Amino acid sequence: EAGVAQSPRYKIIEKRQSVAFWCNPISGHATLYWYQQILGQGPKLLIQFQNNGVVDDSQLPKDRFSAERLKGVDSTLKIQPAKLEDSAVYLCASSLVSLGRETTNYGYTFGSGTRLTVV
Amino acid sequence: GQQLNQSPQSMFIQEGEDVSMNCTSSSIFNTWLWYKQDPGEGPVLLIALYKAGELTSNGRLTAQFGITRKDSFLNISASIPSDVGIYFCAGISSNTGKLIFGQGTTLQVKP
Numbered sequence: 001e002a003g004v005a006q007s008p009r010y011k012i013i014e015k016r017q018s019v020a021f022w023c024n025p026i027s028g029h030a031t032l033y034w035y036q037q038i039l040g041q042g043p044k045l046l047i048q049f050q051n052n053g054v055v056d057d058s059q060l061p062k063d064r065f066s067a068e069r070l071k072g073v074d075s076t077l078k079i080q081p082a083k084l085e086d087s088a089v090y091l092c093a094s095s096l097v098s099l100g101r102e103t104t105n106y107g108y109t110f111g112s113g114t115r116l117t118v119v
Numbered sequence: 120g121q122q123l124n125q126s127p128q129s130m131f132i133q134e135g136e137d138v139s140m141n142c143t144s145s146s147i148f149n150t151w152l153w154y155k156q157d158p159g160e161g162p163v164l165l166i167a168l169y170k171a172g173e174l175t176s177n178g179r180l181t182a183q184f185g186i187t188r189k190d191s192f193l194n195i196s197a198s199i200p201s202d203v204g205i206y207f208c209a210g211i212s213s214n215t216g217k218l219i220f221g222q223g224t225t226l227q228v229k230p
Contacts, residue, residue: 004161042123042207042220043162056217091161110161 002026004111006092012117018080021114025073025094029109031055034067034077035091037113043091049075082118089113125208125221132198133229140206140224141192148210151184151191152218156205165206166193188213198228 005024013019025032030051035043046065048056052072060067064083069075079086095108125142132138142151150169154162166177168184168191175182181194191210195202208221 040222042125042209042222044220045217093161108164110163112160115159 004092004094004109006090006111006114008114009112010115010117012119013082015084015118016081018078019082019116020076020078021090021092021116023075023077023092023111025075025092026109029094029096030072031095032069032075033093033095034075035093035110037089037091039088046077079116082116084118087116087118089115123208123210123219123221125224127224128222129225129227131227131229134198134200136198138195138198138202138226139192140208141190142208142210142221143190144210145189147188147213149188149213150211151182152209152211153180153182153191153193154207154209154220156207156223158204162207195226198226200228200230202226203228 004026007022011019032049034046036046037043046060047054047067049069052069064081065079067075067077077090091110091113093108093110123142123144130138152167153165155165156162165180166175166182168175168182171184171188172186173184179196182191184191191208193206203226205223205225207223209218211218
């Protein structure tokens with residue numbers, strides 16, 4: 001099966017500019033996640049979607065970050081305006097079910113990420 | 120907030136040696152996952168652990184879910200150059216249901 005697709009792979013912008021990332025999850029995966037991974041750290045969850053609804057966005061800086069999954073399939077993450085500290089890899093992941101449930105097969109797959117550099 | 124303390128932060132070993140890394144927390148987790156991340160790629164799941172005390176193997180990898188549900192370890196036997204990468208532990212919190220990642224262990228293998 002095809003994996004989680006993300007684009008672009010790399011993006012360099014100046015501070016205060018806007019940027020958008022795109023993610024197409026594995027077909028049939030209801031749950032989609034956006035993670036931020038700063039260099040030298042583990043991924044940190046920004047937002048979780050179940051179909052087209054937001055399940056958890058408690059760690060999303062809502063003053064500048066927004067995300068949508070209008071048709072319950074692909075998703076976009078936007079930053080407006082960007083700050084220097086937003087430089088990171090933005091990872092998208094998808095799974096069949098929410099990780100809050102008991103399951104023996106998470107089917108939880110990450111994309112290759114978008115590396116954002118804010119200068 | 121909840122944190123996973125992963126150690127060591129980095130390791131530099133000779134090919135053929137065994138490797139051990141671990142993850143601890145003050146909080147209880149329902150599930151422990153171990154991931155490997157290669158440069159420029161997303162994390163790839165290596166092993167998933169679902170029950171306290173569970174010991175699971177995947178080839179040369181072995182991982183255990185601690186009895187207290189607050190820790191886990193990953194062992195790699197007879198390391199090879201392609202084992203190079205960053206290994207992350209991740210746990211699903213029993214309180215929040217969220218997946219939380221450790222800081223990662225960078226492994227380098229000298230041929």
